Amino acid sequence: MMSSPDLDELLSxxxxxxERAYAPYSNFRVGAALDAGDGxxxxxxxxxxxxYGLSMCAERSAIFAAVSxxxxxxxxxxxxxxxxxxxxxxxxxxQVLAEFNPNMVVVFTASDEAIETTAAELLPHSFGPFV
Numbered sequence: 001m002m003s004s005p006d007l008d009e010l011l012s013x014x015x016x017x018x019e020r021a022y023a024p025y026s027n028f029r030v031g032a033a034l035d036a037g038d039g040x041x042x043x044x045x046x047x048x049x050x051x052y053g054l055s056m057c058a059e060r061s062a063i064f065a066a067v068s069x070x071x072x073x074x075x076x077x078x079x080x081x082x083x084x085x086x087x088x089x090x091x092x093x094x095q096v097l098a099e100f101n102p103n104m105v106v107v108f109t110a111s112d113e114a115i116e117t118t119a120a121e122l123l124p125h126s127f128g129p130f131v
Contacts, residue, residue, distance in 0.1 A: 005039070007078060007105065007114070010034075010041065010076060010078035010107065011080060011109075011114060013033035013041050013078070014043070014079055015031060016033075017043035018031030019045075021045035021046045021058065022045070023046055025050070025052070026048060028046070030045065030080065030081045031043065031045045031046075032045070032057075032058035032077055032080075033062065034063060034076075034077045035074060036066050036074060037071060037072075037074060037075055042069065042071065043062055044059065044062030044063070044065055045058045046058045046061070057090060057092070058079060059077060059093035059096070059097065063097070063100065072100065074101050074104055075101070075104060076104060076105035077097065077106055078107045079107070079108040080108075080109050081109050083109070088115070089106065089108065091123070094119065094126070095126055095127060098119040098123050099127070099128050103119070104118060104119045106119055
């Protein structure tokens with residue numbers, strides 16, 4: 001059994017994923033790295049679309065890729081936006097994270113540090129979880 005990555009490793013993977021973002025409209029590139037529970041790290045990046053409502057955040061990209069690959073037991077996610085910019089999950093991403101594990105550790109970049117919290121602290125009265 002593989003050991004889970006630490007938060008620094010997840011944040012590094014999120015920064016790498018950020019480089020693969022498709023953000024031609026906002027130029028606001030975000031990457032996410034999800035601890036899938038058994039040492040696997042699933043990454044995602046934001047993908048924009050000219051019809052903004054069709055865009056996808058990095059956090060949900062990572063969660064959806066992980067679910068599609070058969071993972072469900074997420075323990076932590078790291079989110080990396082542009083250097084020096086606070087990049088906490090949006091409301092939709094907070095709900096998706098809480099759906100899978102309200103106690104999931106969430107670490108995200110800020111002006112000069114990383115902030116560590118949980119999905120439940122970010123969204124205290126979420127729907128569900130239903131799984």
